[in-house]
Amino acid sequence: MSEISIEPCNGQEIKFISDGLNEFNLSQVPPLAPNWTSFDFVAKTKEGVEIGGILGGIGYWNGLEIRALWVHEKYRGMGLGSRILAYIETLARKKGAVIAMLDTFDFQAEKFYLKNGYQPIGEIKDFPMGHRRIYFSKRL
Structure with a gap:
């Protein structure tokens, strides 16, 4: 083991690692989506002015993973975030998603996700210091 080096990945190596993890995961639990x-x-x-958006997707086991949702400050408090969230949830349900999951910080959108039916399922205290990172899920 002393002859092993650990180095930054290139694109091909990232794919190698991801493929290895996916192969293992799918050997344990069959995929529901390809x-x-x-x-x-x-x-x-x-x-045509961009004022917000959402980044996410549905994985192998029909879970909607929300990676980011952002609304320009000028348009906050008008229901746009809830509209974007409802849009992606509706599309995800139509594609077979049964659950949505995400994380946020207490200084970001904790109250927003609670208002939109998400339940906290865990948190990391003092990350960043003096704050919390909160993990949420919602049955679709």
């Missing part, structure tokens, strides 16, 4: 389905959407004004 692959990752991206659900990345941007919200625009009628003039």
Whole structure:
């Protein structure tokens, strides 16, 4: 083991690691979907100005994973975030998703996700220091 080096990955090596993990996971639990389905959407004004959006997707076991949801400060408090969230949840349900999952920080959108029916399932205290990282899920 002393002859092993640990180095930064290139694209091919990232794929090698991801493929290895996917192969193991799928040998343990059969997939319900053939692959990752991206659900990345941007919200625009009628003039085409980008004002927010959401990044996510559905994985092998029909879970909607929300990686990011952002609304420009000027458009917050108008229901746009809830509208974007409901949009992706509806699409995910139509594709067979049964659960949504995400994480946020207490200074970001904790109250927003609670208001939209998400349940906290865990947290990391003092990350970053003096704050919490909260993990949420919601049955679709």
